[in-house]
Amino acid sequence: MNEAQILAVVQNVFRDVFDVEDLIISNETNSEHIEDWDSLMHINLVVAIEKELKIKFNLLELQDLKNVGEMVKLIQDKLEK
Amino acid sequence: MNEYRISDLSVGLQASFEVEVTNLMFDQFLAMSGDNNPLHLDPTFAKERGFKDRVAYGLMTSSFYSKLAGVYLPGKNAVLHGIDITFRKPAFSSDRLQVEGTISFINEAYGQIEIKASITNGNGELISKAKIKVGLSV
Structure with a gap:
């Protein structure tokens, strides 16, 4: 799965979690761009991505992520292992 | 009360308890919620609507999910993040419920x-x- 494909999957997860059907995200998107993206919604996002892609994150991997693009790269690394 | 930590837990771990629905619960839920819909208070009205007796508030019986998380699974260290509930059948006073x-x-x-x-x-x-x-x- 390439980065664009992963971004498309992640975008669907965002749409489902935030309940916004036409939500568009990019690699630059971060919590400042989505009003409802607080700490609890962040947990919901991570859990939904883990379930959708059947991967597991640990806290160290997650705490330094600055935007969606870095999350996509992390996901790609995990899928390739 | 259980005091599970995240490291103690595994997928498949179960908990359950039984509870009886009482008239006092109806009174207390009415006082708390202010929901005085006759379906929950008036047996005659409820029977006219096709139920055998007044119907227990759905959110009253669902409060047992709070007990499930807060007392049993994981217990003391719980912080409720969210709950999605689907109601399937009504409950009535004196029903003995199994919560799992x-x-x-x-x-x-x-x-x-x-x-x-x-x-x-x-x-x-x-x-x-x-x-x-x-x-x-924790």
Whole structure:
């Protein structure tokens, strides 16, 4: 799965979690761009991505992520292992 | 009260308890919620609507999901993050309910668990089912 494909999957997860059907995200998107993206919604996002892609994150991997693009790269690394 | 920590938990871990629906619960839920819909207060009205007796408030019986998380699974370290409930059949006063939950997913990074839970009556009929998200404070 390439980065664009992963971004498309992640975008669907965002749409489902935030309940916004036409939500568009990019690699630059971060919590400042989505009003409802607080700490609890962040947990919901991570859990939904883990379930959708059947991967597991640990806290160290997650705490330094600055935007969606870095999350996509992390996901790609995990899928390739 | 259980005091599970995230490291103690695993997918498949279960908890359950029984509880009887009482008239006092109806009174207390009415006082708390202010929901005075006659379906929950007036047996005659409820029978006219096709029920055998006044119907227990759905959110009253669902409060047992709070007990499931806060007392049993994981217990003392629980912080409720969310709950999705689907109601299937009505409950009535004197019903003896079985409340059950099983951990279905664990997010170790943020210490959140998901519990698939259900409430059944003494005849084994499903009253409601729920997906509960619970964070652990430790």
